[in-house]
Each structure stands twice: as C-alpha cells, then as structure tokens.
Amino acid sequence: MNGRAAVLILSTGLGILVIPIIFACMVVSSMALDEWPWLSNNSRYAGIGYGMVVASIILWPLGRRANHDKPYWDQHTLFLVPIQFWAPACLLLGLATLLAA
Numbered sequence: 001m002n003g004r005a006a007v008l009i010l011s012t013g014l015g016i017l018v019i020p021i022i023f024a025c026m027v028v029s030s031m032a033l034d035e036w037p038w039l040s041n042n043s044r045y046a047g048i049g050y051g052m053v054v055a056s057i058i059l060w061p062l063g064r065r066a067n068h069d070k071p072y073w074d075q076h077t078l079f080l081v082p083i084q085f086w087a088p089a090c091l092l093l094g095l096a097t098l099l100a101a
Helices: 013-035 046-066 083-100
Strands: none
Touching: 013 046, 013 083, 046 083
16 A cells, blocks of 8 residues: 555445535534534534534435435445435434533
8 A cells, every 4th residue: 555544435326425414514513603602502512413413304314315215235325324324323423412512
C-alpha cells in the first residue's frame, strides 16, 4: 500500500447516501441549536442527538421507497445493511445521546 491507508465502504446503489444524510442532519441541527440554545440544555452533544433522530426520520421512508419490492441481493445497502434499517440504529443512537447529554 506504500504507506497509504485504504478505506473500504461496502455500498450498493443509493446506500452511500446514508453517510452524507446523517452528517448533514447533525451539522444542521448543531447550527440550529446555536440559534436556539434553550433546546440544548447547555450540552454540546444535543446537536448530534437531534441530528441522528432527524436522519432516522429521513432514512426510513427513503429506504422503504428505494427498496420497495426488490430482492435482498438487489437492494440499496451500506455495509450490507439496507437503507431503511439504518433508521432504527440512528434513532436509538440519537435518543441515547440526548438522554446522556
């Protein structure tokens, strides 16, 4: 590899969109909490929690629509997980972050 790091992202179809959707939701929610500090309870992690919850709301219908009536081997996936199943993971991580913040 000549001293360079290799990054392997297993995705098929639209599955790669999971990463920028989660990142964009976290950035936008963090910026919104700078404008509305009463929502954050003075926690710097609240933006991440709210962003993950919003991302789960976006990912579930996106994945359901993209993978509707497709066999598993033809679905849009990220790390072999269909897009819609990233939504519950984001929701749980977001709620855990908000409860810990």
